[in-house]
Amino acid sequence: MNQYARIYRDALLNDVVPFWEKHSLDREYGGYFTCLDRDGEVFDMDKFVWLQGRQAWTFAMLYNKVEKNPAWLETSRLGIDFLKKHGMDAEGNFYFSLDRKGNPLVQPYNIFSDCFAAMAFSQYGQASGDQESLDLAVSTFNNILERQHNPKGKYSKIIPDYRPLKGFSLPMILSNLCLELEPLLDKILVEETINACVREVMEVFLDKESLMVYENLLEDGSLSDSFEGRLINPGHGIEAMWFMMDIAKRRDDKALATLAKDVTLNLLDYGWDKEFGGIFYFLDRKGHPPQQLEWDQKLWWVHLETLVALAKAYQMTGDAACMDWFEKVHQYSWKHFADPEFGEWYGYLNRRGEVLLPLKGGKWKGCFHVPRGMYQVWKALENE
Amino acid sequence: MNQYARIYRDALLNDVVPFWEKHSLDREYGGYFTCLDRDGEVFDMDKFVWLQGRQAWTFAMLYNKVEKNPAWLETSRLGIDFLKKHGMDAEGNFYFSLDRKGNPLVQPYNIFSDCFAAMAFSQYGQASGDQESLDLAVSTFNNILERQHNPKGKYSKIIPDYRPLKGFSLPMILSNLCLELEPLLDKILVEETINACVREVMEVFLDKESLMVYENLLEDGSLSDSFEGRLINPGHGIEAMWFMMDIAKRRDDKALATLAKDVTLNLLDYGWDKEFGGIFYFLDRKGHPPQQLEWDQKLWWVHLETLVALAKAYQMTGDAACMDWFEKVHQYSWKHFADPEFGEWYGYLNRRGEVLLPLKGGKWKGCFHVPRGMYQVWKALENE
Numbered sequence: 001m002n003q004y005a006r007i008y009r010d011a012l013l014n015d016v017v018p019f020w021e022k023h024s025l026d027r028e029y030g031g032y033f034t035c036l037d038r039d040g041e042v043f044d045m046d047k048f049v050w051l052q053g054r055q056a057w058t059f060a061m062l063y064n065k066v067e068k069n070p071a072w073l074e075t076s077r078l079g080i081d082f083l084k085k086h087g088m089d090a091e092g093n094f095y096f097s098l099d100r101k102g103n104p105l106v107q108p109y110n111i112f113s114d115c116f117a118a119m120a121f122s123q124y125g126q127a128s129g130d131q132e133s134l135d136l137a138v139s140t141f142n143n144i145l146e147r148q149h150n151p152k153g154k155y156s157k158i159i160p161d162y163r164p165l166k167g168f169s170l171p172m173i174l175s176n177l178c179l180e181l182e183p184l185l186d187k188i189l190v191e192e193t194i195n196a197c198v199r200e201v202m203e204v205f206l207d208k209e210s211l212m213v214y215e216n217l218l219e220d221g222s223l224s225d226s227f228e229g230r231l232i233n234p235g236h237g238i239e240a241m242w243f244m245m246d247i248a249k250r251r252d253d254k255a256l257a258t259l260a261k262d263v264t265l266n267l268l269d270y271g272w273d274k275e276f277g278g279i280f281y282f283l284d285r286k287g288h289p290p291q292q293l294e295w296d297q298k299l300w301w302v303h304l305e306t307l308v309a310l311a312k313a314y315q316m317t318g319d320a321a322c323m324d325w326f327e328k329v330h331q332y333s334w335k336h337f338a339d340p341e342f343g344e345w346y347g348y349l350n351r352r353g354e355v356l357l358p359l360k361g362g363k364w365k366g367c368f369h370v371p372r373g374m375y376q377v378w379k380a381l382e383n384e
Numbered sequence: 385m386n387q388y389a390r391i392y393r394d395a396l397l398n399d400v401v402p403f404w405e406k407h408s409l410d411r412e413y414g415g416y417f418t419c420l421d422r423d424g425e426v427f428d429m430d431k432f433v434w435l436q437g438r439q440a441w442t443f444a445m446l447y448n449k450v451e452k453n454p455a456w457l458e459t460s461r462l463g464i465d466f467l468k469k470h471g472m473d474a475e476g477n478f479y480f481s482l483d484r485k486g487n488p489l490v491q492p493y494n495i496f497s498d499c500f501a502a503m504a505f506s507q508y509g510q511a512s513g514d515q516e517s518l519d520l521a522v523s524t525f526n527n528i529l530e531r532q533h534n535p536k537g538k539y540s541k542i543i544p545d546y547r548p549l550k551g552f553s554l555p556m557i558l559s560n561l562c563l564e565l566e567p568l569l570d571k572i573l574v575e576e577t578i579n580a581c582v583r584e585v586m587e588v589f590l591d592k593e594s595l596m597v598y599e600n601l602l603e604d605g606s607l608s609d610s611f612e613g614r615l616i617n618p619g620h621g622i623e624a625m626w627f628m629m630d631i632a633k634r635r636d637d638k639a640l641a642t643l644a645k646d647v648t649l650n651l652l653d654y655g656w657d658k659e660f661g662g663i664f665y666f667l668d669r670k671g672h673p674p675q676q677l678e679w680d681q682k683l684w685w686v687h688l689e690t691l692v693a694l695a696k697a698y699q700m701t702g703d704a705a706c707m708d709w710f711e712k713v714h715q716y717s718w719k720h721f722a723d724p725e726f727g728e729w730y731g732y733l734n735r736r737g738e739v740l741l742p743l744k745g746g747k748w749k750g751c752f753h754v755p756r757g758m759y760q761v762w763k764a765l766e767n768e
Contacts, residue, residue, distance in 0.1 A: 035672075043672040044611060096541065103546035157480065157539050162487035227428060227747070288419075288427040289741040293678035293732060296740065348677060350734070356680065357673040363611070 004311075004330065005381040011338075012374035017062065019343045019360070020055065020367040021075060029101050031082030036361040039342045043359075045100035049087055051366030052079050053094075053116030058371050060123035066375070073127055080124045080133060083117055092143055097363075109155035114144050115173050122181045138184050141177065145193075148174070164219040165228055171200035172240040179246060198247060201240055202259065211266035212285065213237030230285045234271025235302025238264050242309040242376070245316055261313035265321055268306060268329075276352050277332050279303060297356060298349040300365065303333045304373030311380035345370050388695075388714065389765040395722075396758035401446065403727045403744070404439065404751040405459060413485050415466030420745040423726045427743075429484035433471055435750030436463050437478075437500030442755050444507035450759070457511055464508045464517060467501055476527055481747075493539035498528050499557050506565045522568050525561065529577075532558070548603040549612055555584035556624040563630060582631060585624055586643065595650040596669065597621030614669045618655025619686025622648050626693040626760070629700055645697035649705055652690060652713075660736050661716050663687060681740060682733040684749065687717045688757030695764035729754050 001009075023040035024032045034051045035044035056079030063072040086102030087094050093108035094117050108114075118140040125133035147153065148170055158165070175197035182190050204221045206213050215236065216228040223229055241260040248257035271279045278298035284290045306329050314322035336353040337345040339360075347365040348356040359365070385393075407424035408416040418435045419428035440463030447456040470486030471478050477492035478501050492498075502524040509517035531537065532554055542549070559581035566574050588605045590597050599620065600612040607613055625644040632641035655663045662682035668674045690713050698706035720737040721729040723744075731749040732740040743749070 037672075043670075046610060095543075099546055104543045105547055107541045107543060109541045155539065155541050157491045157493045159479075159488045159491060162483055163489055226430060286427075288421075289743045289746065291747050293681060293740070296734075297677060350680075356677070359673045362673060363675050 002381045002384045004326070005378045005384070008374040008381075009378040012371055012378065013066075015343045016367075016371050016374060017072075020058075020371075021071070024055065024361070024367060025075065025078060026100065027078075029082075030085070031079055031098075031102070032367070034361040034366040035363070036359065038339065038346075038358045038360060040344075040360060044362075046105065046363075047082070047098045047100065047102070048363055048366070049083070049094050049096055049098065049113040050110075050116050050364070051361075051368070052083055052087065052098075053113070053118075053120040054366050054368035056080050056083065056120035057116065057123050058367050060120065060127045062371070062375070063127045064123060073124075076120075076124050076127065080120060080130075083120065084132070084136070087113075087117060092139060093147075094140075107155060109152050111144060111147055111151035111170065112173065114140050114147075115177055118144065119177060119180050122184060126183065134184055137181055141181055141185070144174070144177075163224060163226065165216045165224060166219055168201070168205045168213065168215050168217075168236070168240070171197045171205070172236070172243065175201060175240070175247065176243045179243075179250070194247060198244065198256070201244060202256070206263060211263050212270070213240065213263065213267065214285075225286075227284075227291045230288065231290065232267075232270070232283045232285050233281070234267045234279055234283065235281070235299065235305055237267045238271075238302075238309045239305035241267075242305065242312050245309070245312045249316065257313075257316045260309075261317045261319060261322065264306075264309045264313055265319075265325065268310075268325055273298075273351065278336070278349070278351075278353055279306060279329075296351040298336065298351070298353060300337050300345050300347045301369035301373075303329060303337060304369045307333065308373050308376040308380070311377045315380045315384060386765045386768045388710070389762050389768070392758040392765075393762040396755055396762065397450075399727045400751075400755050400758060401456075404442075404755075405455070408439065408745070408751060409459065409462060410484065411462075413466075414469070415463055415482075415486070416751070418745040418750040419747070420743065422723065422730075422742045422744060424728075424744060430489065430747075431466070431482045431484065431486070432747055432750070433467070433478050433480055433482065433497040434494075434500050434748070435745075435752070436467055436471070436482075437497070437502075437504040438750050438752035440464050440467065440504035441500065441507050442751050444504065444511045446755070446759070447511045448507060457508075460504075460508050460511065464504060464514075467504065468516070468520070471497075471501060476523060477531075478524075491539060493536050495528060495531055495535035495554065496557065498524050498531075499561055502528065503561060503564050506568060510567065518568055521565055525565055525569070528558075528561070547608060547610065549600045549608060550603055552585070552589045552597065552599050552601075552620070552624070555581045555589070556620070556627065559585060559624070559631060560627045563627075563634070578631060582628065582640070585628060586640070590647060595647050596654070597624065597647065597651065598669075609670075611668075611675045614672065615674065616651075616654070616667045616669050617665070618651045618663055618667065619665070619683065619689055621651045622655075622686075622693045623689035625651075626689065626696050629693070629696045633700065641697075641700045644693075645701045645703060645706065648690075648693045648697055649703075649709065652694075652709055657682075657735065662720065662733070662735075662737055663690060663713075680735040682720065682735070682737060684721050684729050684731045685753035685757075687713060687721060688753045691717065692757050692760040692764070695761045699764045699768060 023036050031047050031052050032055045033042045037043050056076045059072045059076035094113035095104040095108050096106035096110045118137050121133040121137035178193045215231040218224050241264045244260040279302050281297050282290045282292045282295040310322045310326040344360040346355050350356045407420050415431050415436050416439045417426045421427050440460045443456045443460035478497035479488040479492050480490035480494045502521050505517040505521035562577045599615040602608050625648045628644040663686050665681050666674045666676045666679040694706045694710040728744045730739050734740045
């Protein structure tokens with residue numbers, strides 16, 4: 001086995017999965033704790049629906065793809081049952097956060113809660129055969145499609161009349177979600193949705209000339225010279241590129257794979273911190289100060305998604321530049337994010353690569369990017 | 385004149401005021417540009433209502449309190465007219481942001497837009513005698529009082545049923561706003577509002593045992609062991625303490641002044657970064673990782689409000705510890721925030737005190753904390 005494939009497989013199975021199994025399961029009220037200190041101790045018990053869905057997805061995915069380990073299915077069920085019982089309002093929209101017992105704290109303003117719940121129900125349903133989960137996956141997916149053009153609904157504070165912006169996140173996530181739910185959906189709907197997403201991502205949000213991916217565009221697809229319109233999130237664009245590579249593989253579309261690889265390398269070169277190493281979180285396309293005070297921080301998910309994109313790009317195109325960059329990002333990540341003493345990865349580093357928050361999980365970091373990234377790198381490089 | 389009084393007066397009149405007069409006035413569409421590069425160049429033209437109100441207030445305040453300079457009144461009028469024409473929705477609520485021309489971009493979800501507009505109309509009305517401004521100050525103030533128990537209204541994403549939190553910001557700002565509008569308001573309303581604010585700030589949000597000020601409490605005044613409930617914003621608590629000192633002076637209440645001084649020193653000692661100097665932005669009372677990724681950054685307003693609180697505390701109590709701390713915060717601030725080359729102060733430093741964003745103004749930093757802080761320090765120390 002390729003040496004990198006072995007490193008990522010071993011870290012996944014011997015470090016990351018056991019870390020979450022040991023520290024995150026709430027056997028009393030169900031669901032998962034995600035606010036975990038450096039050593040895994042729970043420091044807050046609120047339950048964020050993104051992370052409940054993501055962890056349930058991760059364990060069901062491991063069950064489906066790695067090994068039929070009944071403990072993994074059971075761990076997934078812990079989150080699935082909690083989401084079924086507490087996750088939704090009367091209309092089937094997913095709350096953003098709940099307290100430990102499942103009482104809702106924050107309204108369903110964030111459609112990505114629904115996206116990650118749908119992914120979880122789909123993987124768990126396929127793993128267990130539970131019909132209720134399969135039905136919930138489909139109904140939640142349909143609800144997302146209905147809400148997609150006004151995802152925040154009544155909670156939106158934006159007045160769209162004078163600067164009608166549209167965001168990159170939703171078509172990007174839908175392109176992945178659609179593949180996740182493929183066995184449960186109508187074939188034509190799948191093809192149409194994937195085609196629409198690829199078009200949005202690669203022909204609208206991707207600027208073909210600069211090979212940059214924008215986070216926000218005007219509704220007609222043109223650039224907006226505003227804070228939102230100038231915003232670049234290199235890790236986000238790179239993550240989307242490996243979703244595109246998965247679609248390229250499915251379609252055997254070499255041109256799409258090559259373009260996604262070129263965009264990955266371009267965003268990485270643009271986003272790489274030439275002084276301290278690592279990939280910046282946010283940049284302004286014109287070089288102005290971004291609004292995000294955390295712009296120069298180094299985030300775990302950005303680096304994992306980049307490793308996945310580079311591994312897949314190398315596997316699909318054989319471009320040696322992908323392996324050079326993979327080695328560079330690998331070195332940086334394992335030096336700064338990994339915690340050999342207590343396991344798992346830190347989430348947030350400052351620009352210099354020093355630990356900014358000594359946590360392994362919080363409001364946004366759960367059991368998702370680290371295990372998914374490690375699984376994807378392992379599989380992409382296994383036969384290289 | 386006291387040497388510090390001279391430094392702050394000279395910086396205010398010879399550096400800060402001219403900087404904003406030179407770079408921020410939009411003579412074409414009215415109002416002010418606030419997104420200014422290091423050298424004052426405009427890098428974005430959106431108009432944030434907080435900052436429109438704050439700059440109009442600053443120039444009218446200088447006119448009322450420092451010198452009857454007609455250019456200052458005219459500069460204030462530029463923002464006042466823009467706010468009158470574009471700032472409000474049909475119900476008299478103030479939008480959060482507008483584009484350069486005044487078209488609304490973000491709904492009136494943020495009641496502090498209304499607070500700073502009311503301050504601006506009051507100062508400008510008193511400076512110019514403009515009855516429309518005086519009327520708008522009063523009607524906006526009344527609207528704030530009506531909205532105070534549900535300030536975000538329909539834009540709130542919080543479900544209050546299971547964790548009914550209340551915030552420190554509004555009673556804190558109201559205690560200052562009430563003094564700002566005093567000449568325009570019914571005397572009994574002023575007394576009642578001030579009394580209620582002092583009670584909330586000093587008997588509810590201040591924990592008398594630890595002398596800590598909490599940002600959020602449960603409705604019954606008890607602590608909430610949650611991210612919101614554990615949050616400490618040292619600069620915010622310290623700013624509130626000089627509002628309390630102003631009320632103490634007005635009432636000749638030595639006990640209130642002494643308590644506000646003690647809280648200032650305690651929050652400063654707690655919030656001071658013993659490794660790199662400067663005051664942290666956010667801390668978790670139990671020492672857990674805060675949710676705010678910007679927690680360790682050093683912000684201009686935190687340091688200016690602290691200088692004001694220390695200067696006033698020294699003037700009112702004579703406690704030498706206040707002057708020791710004043711000198712320490714003064715040294716830090718002028719070394720790291722001031723920009724002798726291009727003028728004004730940087731807004732955002734990283735933990736080490738290095739410039740994080742090379743701007744003099746943006747979405748949240750405008751012509752307010754720097755000039756107000758300098759004016760307040762000058763006046764507090766003038767006769768010391």
